[in-house]
Amino acid sequence: LRDRGDWGRMRMTPTDLSDVNGHTYTYLLNGVAPAGNWTGLFRPGEKVLLRFVNGSAMTYFDVRIPGLKMTVVAADGQYIHPVSVDEFRIAVAETFDVLVEPAGQDAYTIFAQDNARTGHARGTLAVREGLQAEVPRHDPRPLLTMDDMGHGGMGRMDHGAMGGGHDMSKMKGMEGGCGANMGMAGMDHGAMQASAAAKPTPGDERLIDMRTMSTSAKLDDPGVGLRDNGRKVLAYSDLRSLFDDPDGREPSREIELHLTGHMEKFAWSFDGQKFMGAEPIR
Structure with a gap:
């Protein structure tokens, strides 16, 4: 009951993975519905570059080609050290270039299921x-946990005392915006040796309804519904640029921003500050 109450206060359920889903819409590949069977041709033994671009408005896809390993060689136009995977999650507007070498059969299915499995x-x-080729069944529908919402290890969420304060910064990949570890996002500040840190400026607590007291980087987490699925799944920690940092300097300053929101008012902000009233970061 306590867990259900926590979800109720967030106006969510453990299955609240997307606003747009396959119960209402049809997902397309290059403008073609699944029944249309868009086809790309290859010659046996040929190495083929596939560029996956998520052109959807609000949907995260989990992409695989059963029977084929994919070697990821670029992310968002930046070349990376090649990574061999069976599957990857692609967020809205992301681009991944992968190499495949089809051999041994005449047809392979390119399969992209939405993260809610609808x-x-x-x-x-x-x-x-x-x-x-055979089209796989959808994987089981994943269920969110409090840890996915940034509240793991706390036992309970702190809804009071602070006038609220739900830090959505750990909601990776959420359909509609912030990201509950559903996609693979975030920056690794662990290695950053900053000499001074700018603390978040207190904002309007009326725009924050819950807050997590502890956050952690989860770049090695492939996301909800992809953990321990028996396949090698790409994680952001796998992405290593082929190029050195062109600047070369160590960071001299760290600016911490908290993605905050109020589920009942459906208001989203940085550190409780709306865009219209925010001062420039100095």
């Missing part, structure tokens, strides 16, 4: 038009 886009890599 629908999918699909196409085929084949040696000729008209072929198709």
Whole structure:
């Protein structure tokens, strides 16, 4: 009952993974519905570069090609050290370049299920038009936990005393915005040796309804619904640029920003400050 009450205060449920889903919409691959079977042709033994661009408005996809390893070679146009994976999660507007070497069969399914497991886009890599491979079933629908919401290890969320304060910064990949470890986002500040840190400026607590007292980097977490699924899944910690930092200097200052919000008012802010009333960061 206590857990249910916590979800109720957030106006959410453990299945609240997306606002847009396959019960209402059809997911497309290059403008083609799953039944249309978009097909890309290859020659046996050929190495093929596939560029995946998530052009959706609000949907995160989990992408795999059953029977084929994918080697990720670029992320958002930046070349990286190659990473071999079975699957990756792609957030809105992200781009991943992968290399595949189809061999041993005439057709492979390109399968992209949404993170809520309500629908999918699909196409085929084949040696000729008209072929198709088996289309996988959707994975089981994942359930969010309090840890996914940034409240793990606390026992309970602190809803009072502070006038609220829900720090959404750990909600990675959430459909609609912030990200509850559903996609793979975040910056690694652990290695940053800053000589001085600018603390967040107190904002309007009326725009914050809950707050997590402890956050942690989870760059090595592939996300909700992808953990321990038996496949090698890409995580942000796998992405290492081929290029050195062109600046080369160590950071001299750290600015910490908290993504905050109020679920009942449906208001989102940095440190409780709305964009219209925020002063420039100095």
